Amino acid sequence: MLREIHCFTRVAARLSFSAAAADLGMSQPAMSQAITRLERATGLRLFARTAREVRLTAEGKALLAYAEQVIESVGAFTAEAARLARPTIHLAYPPPVGALAARVARRLAGRTPAVGVELRAAGRGEAARALAGGEVSAAILATPAPAGLVTAARFHVTVDHLAVPVGHRLASRPRVVPADLTGQVLLTPGSRPWAGLPGRARLVAEDDFAAALDLVAAGAGLLPVPQLLVRTVRRDDLRFVPLEAGDLRITYALAWSKERVTPELMALVQAVQDALWTR
Template identity: 35%
Template structure:
C-alpha cells in the first residue's frame, strides 16, 4: 500500500482514544465527533500509515498486534505536539524567572491537599510562578521522566527514581457495574471479586502502578486477569467497567468526583488504603529552588495536620460560603479558590 501523507495529530489522538475505549460510539462521544467521522479518521490514518490498526467485527473492536506496538510511538508524537503548543502559549518573558512546572490529573486538581499546598506555596513564595499542566494516568509519571514537568501531584506508588512527599491517606474502593449483584452489598472482600476481569491501564503505566491499582497478585497469590483496554483516564476506566462488566480499584474520593448512575463504588474490607503526594525525579546534583520550596511546604503542612484527605469541600459544606482564613505564617492559606499565583494550561 502506498503511503502518501503523514498522519495528522488529531488522527493520532483519535487512535489513542479508540485504543482506550475499544468502542467507536464511546470514543466518538469523548472526541465530540460523530461515529462515522471517527471511523473515517481511523480509516484515513490506517491508509496513511499503510497498516491495519484495529480489527473490527460486528461485536467488538480490538487493536491489532501492530497497533499495540505503535501505541508508545503515537503517544510520543501527541505528547510532543502538546508540549510544543504549551510552550507557544506560555512563553517565558524573563529567562531568569523562577517557574515551577507542576503536573496533576483532573482528580488531583479537586483535592483539598493540592489546593492547600499550592495556595500556601504561592503565599510564602510570591516570586515563584507555578505553571500547571493536566496529565492523564500514564503521563503523571512519564511527564516527569522526560522533563515535561518538574513535579507532580499523584497517587502513589511510583517507579524507582523519584523523590516523594506523602500528603494524605485514604481508602481504596472497588468500582462495579450498577447491575452487578455484588453492587447490592455495602461491603465486600477481595475474595468476592475473585475471577472478575480488571480494567487494564495503558502499557506505558509502570508495572508498580499497574500491580498496585489492580491488586495483582491477590492475597492468595492469584494473578489478575486484565481486559484488553488501554486506559489512560478515569472516565474511560469507568466506561469500561460499565459496558464490559469489569472491575477497577480507585481512591475513595472517586465516588464524589465521578458519580455515575451506571457505576457503584463499594468498600472492600481487606483492601489496603492509598497515599496521595507530591513526586519529582531524583537528581544527583542540586535540586531547583522551586522543588525545594514545594517539598518544604508539603512537610510543614503534613506535620501540622493541615492536609485532610478528600476534596476541597467538606461533605456537608456549601461551597459558596466556605471560608478558610490564613494563619500568621501563611500555612492556613485558603483552599476554596483556584491555586493562587499559578498559571494554568486550562486558561
C-alpha cells in the first residue's frame, strides 16, 4: 500500500500519470495499475480522468493531506534509522568555541563513512565529569586538562574584549587598557588567572562564561572575554569593550580518556586538527 500511496501523491502533484511515472522511474501502465489498486483498496475514486486532463476527485482531495503525511513520516523514519545506524560520537565543548565544534560536526558528517556528532555545550567542570562518567567521548577543555586524560589539537583563543554592565564608567570607552582595571573586580571562570591584569580576582565556578556574564550584568565584576563569545551574545544589559592587554588568551585542547579510544574518536581528533588548519 505504501508504494501505491506514493504514486497517488505524485499523480496529485503532477496531475499527469505519465509525468508522475517518469518522476518515479515507472512506466505509465504501472502507474495506472498502482492507482487502480489503491482505489480498489479504499473503495473510492481518487482521480477523474479524461483524454485531456487528470484532476482529483473530492475524495482524492480529502485523502491527499493524509497521504502526504504518510510519505513524510516514512521519510523521517528512514532518516532517523540511518542516523541511529551510523557511528556517533559525543563531544562536549565550551560556548566560546561553539563555531569550531559545529565545523567539526559538519566535517565528520560529510566524510565516508559518516560519523554522527552529538554536541553538548558545557563548562570545564561539567565536561570533565561527563568524560569521567562516559557520557561524552571527548571534550574541548581549557588547559591544563585534568590528570589522566589524553590531549591533542591544542589551540589558542585570544581574549580581546571586556564585558561590563550598562552604565559602568568603562562602558562608553572606545577601548580599555590594563591600567583602567585598577581597583576593579575581575571575574575568573574556572579559577583561571588573568595574567598581567590588575584588579581583584573573583572566582566563577565551572568555567561557565554564560553564568559569568549574568554576574557582570548584576554588577558583581567585569569579565575579559574572547571575540568568539562577543559575536554570539546579544544582551541589552551588557557592553563589550575592546581590551588591549597584550597576549591575553585561553588555551584549549581536545581531551579524552585513554581507556575509551575508538575509530570514531580518532576520526574526531583528525577532524578537529583539520578544522584548525583550515579555519
